[in-house]
Amino acid sequence: MSQPTEETRPRVMAIFAHPDDAEFLCSGAIARFVASGYRAQYVLATSGDKGSDDPNATPEQLIATREAEQLAAAKILGVEEVTFLHHRDGEVEVSIPFRRELAHVIRRGRPDVVITFDPWQRYQIHPDHRAVGQTALDAVAAARDHMYYPEQLTEGLREHRVHNVYLFATDQPNYYIDITATIDKKVEALLAHTSQIRSEGLAERIRARARAAGLEIGVEYAEAFHYLPMMQPPALMRHPNW
């Protein structure tokens, strides 16, 4: 087989709400995709401008700190592109403009795999987590049809079909990714979010959670997802051979 070019290299895009979401929920899998040759992209709806207990913190300071932390975490994981959409923390809404924005991001980034929140997770009280998961899936559906947002096509983008979707923060996992080889990177990337570490023992808690998921498939560490195949084989053949 010939080596993949930049154009044919498979791509994975994680769409999430706040700096550190991906590190908590899917970064072990991201590091595995990277190790399998995927080009990884992060898309953040907000920059976490409400993520502080400090009464003197300002949103502007928080945005600068948390974007720098997110870039550091991405570098550790081998994520090649990070896009900040700068919605306000805590106020992300399911809306047509946001769907259009994410469809644009998907048509530009052209991922084979999208990873995002499970919007149907019961009792998820963070509105941004619900809204990002829902809108990301709505955008996956819209991006593949040329009748949606045709102005994006006249500016040179093409419609795009995502082949596989993995939903994290799910209460109905049906797919576990073995992250035994990448758990150390996951912990290191999580610890890059220095401003968000408010208690001792975070690394051990993360390992314990991944160990519990690993028990489900008989490996040391895993992350849990609800997997949605968006096309029947042979498109699934682009799925990494895990």
Ligand SMILES: [Zn+2]
């Ligand atoms: Zn979050």
